[in-house]
Amino acid sequence: MNADAAPRHARHPVGPLRSTYLPRTASALTSAMATYGIPLLVLATTRSAALTGLAFALEWVPRLAAFGWAGSLVDRRGASRVAFLASLGRALALAVGAVLLHLHPAGAGASATVMALAAITGVLTEFSYVASETAGAAAGRRAGARAHRVQAVLFGIDQSATLAGPALAGLLLLTGPARMLAVTTALSLLTALLTLRTPSSPAAPAQEAQTETGAGLLTGLRTIRSLPALGWLVGGLALSNLAGALLQAAGPVIVVNHYGQSTTAVGLVWSAAAAATLLSVTLCRFAIDRCGLWPVGAVCAALASLACFATAHAPDYLSYLVLVAVLMAADGGMTVVLRTLRSRLIPPEKFGSTLSATILILLLPYPVAGVLTALTPPDALGPVTIACAALQAAGLAAAFARLRTDPALRA
Incomplete structure (x- = not known):
């Protein structure tokens, strides 16, 4: 594969520490705090088991809806660009939520705020995740025979974030919902800043972009069916x-x-x-x-x-x-x-779309589990x-x- 034929997200001339590991660490920790912390926040705010389950479903349904074109968007626009925009948007949403919960810590307003946060952060977290996974796959291909070491480091980062994120979210929640959201906002901003250290990818032609957006999920599903x-x-x-x-x-x-x-x-x-x-x-x-x-x-x-x-x-x-x-x-x-x-x-040229389709199938049970818990x-x-x-x-x-x-x- 030559440089012109390679996916745009694979053409980062910087080392894996700056282009992959540091952004992945910040993104994984922020995602873990949001994924596990938002349901805790709902329970602490509403004291309702049904609303906690509903919030979990709301957190995952928009994520699944985003997978239809998240992979193709990353393939076209570049992992670093998508990760930056997703992290910045998540930081803004969390900051607004922290302010609203500080002003209205209880009641219908607080319930509406935490339920909206579950849906918004769910979408933005999945865009960030697909971008991070694609950047990690590109780093593994650049490593050649040492690809398994890169994947081992990335998996270790993810699990370490899952180890620290829920405990940190639970501890911060003891100090108040607004403070927990403020810390998560700061981490999401840090993620966005770290992705700026990698070069942006050029945009794809408009006609090509429209075609790939419509066919990205179908391409991934067909690839899975062929394997x-x-x-x-x-x-x-x-x-x-x-x-x-x-x-x-x-x-x-x-x-x-x-x-x-x-x-x-x-x-x-x-x-x-x-x-x-x-x-x-x-x-x-x-x-x-x-x-x-x-x-x-x-x-x-x-x-x-x-x-x-x-x-x-x-x-x-x-x-x-x-x-x-x-x-x-x-x-x-x-x-x-x-x-x-x-x-x-999975062929490298179809990795983004197939990854999105794979994750979509694996995550379909999550909103179902939220509905089951609510009912x-x-x-x-x-x-x-x-x-x-x-x-x-x-x-x-x-x-x-x-x-x-x-x-x-x-x-």
């Missing part, structure tokens, strides 16, 4: 994500209402899960070298299904925290399998969790049974 191994794995993980998404959406209600803990304890659950995932990813890298992709993925699938079933019967907060950590650690191992398979199979009484969340665990086990079993002899996972 059966990727399609089966993505389908199985999508059903698995329904169980994880339900635990994330219902987490504030379960921990605060059922176990009688504080909002900080909710953040600690996901911080512990991120720490377990970091350990799992390290172990899975060595296990894949010795055993291959399929055995590691199958073992992680079994562990995830068993842990999800067990969370519905967790007798206390500590056991719940441990089981969620085991579930997310197993999910992290399957994510390593997916990322490896994705980097092997389910807190005392009935256990049976719903068991039902989602059954779907998870069935989906993963079907996917890995189909992929048992597939050469893509046996390579």
Whole structure:
């Protein structure tokens, strides 16, 4: 691939630390604080389990709507430009929300503010995520034989942010909603400033832009359909994500209402899960070298299904925290399998569109989980969790049974 034919987001002449790692760190931390902090903010402001679940759905529905053209926009305009605009827009939205909550800390005005923040930050966070993932893939291609090291650093950054973000959001929320939003605003502005250190990409011709915007998602879906191994794995993980998404959406209600803990304890659950995932990813890298992709993925699938079933019967907060950590650690191992398979199979010229389509499928369960949480009484969340665990086990079993002899996972 020559320089003229390469995607515009791949032509950054600067090193990975400045062009990829630092912006990714700031973006991942901001995204983690927003993703986990907004539902906590809704619960703290409204004291309503139904509105907490609805806010979770509102946070994810606009994200899914944005994926139809986010990948093609990044391919055309460049990862750094899209990341800058998304981070700046998120900072402005959070700043306005902080001011409104300071002026109206309770009542209908506060409820409307936090629900609007859930929707707006959801869209902008996904644009930032697609841009960051595309920049990371371009950095990996530039690294050549050391691409796996780049991906390992990026995954470590993401998980470290997930480790710190929820706990930091929970702690800041104890000082007041406006202060939590102010700190998140500052981090989002920092992300925007860091993306300015990378060169912008030239705009695509108008006619080309219109064509790619309309066809980006279809191109990605067709690419997934043409790669059966990727399609089966993505389908199985999508059903698995329904169980994880339900635990994330219902987490504030379960921990605060059922176990009688504080909002900080909710953040600690996901911080512990991120720490377990970091350990799992390290172990899975060595296990894949010795055993291959399929055995590691199958073992992680079994562990995830068993842990999800067990969370519905967790007798206390500590056991719940441990089981969620085991579930997310197993999910992290399957994510390593997916990322490896994705980097092997997806053509570089279609990576942005196919990445968007893949993420769209994997994230469809999240708004469903939010609606389930909103419609389910807190005392009935256990049976719903068991039902989602059954779907998870069935989906993963079907996917890995189909992929048992597939050469893509046996390579």
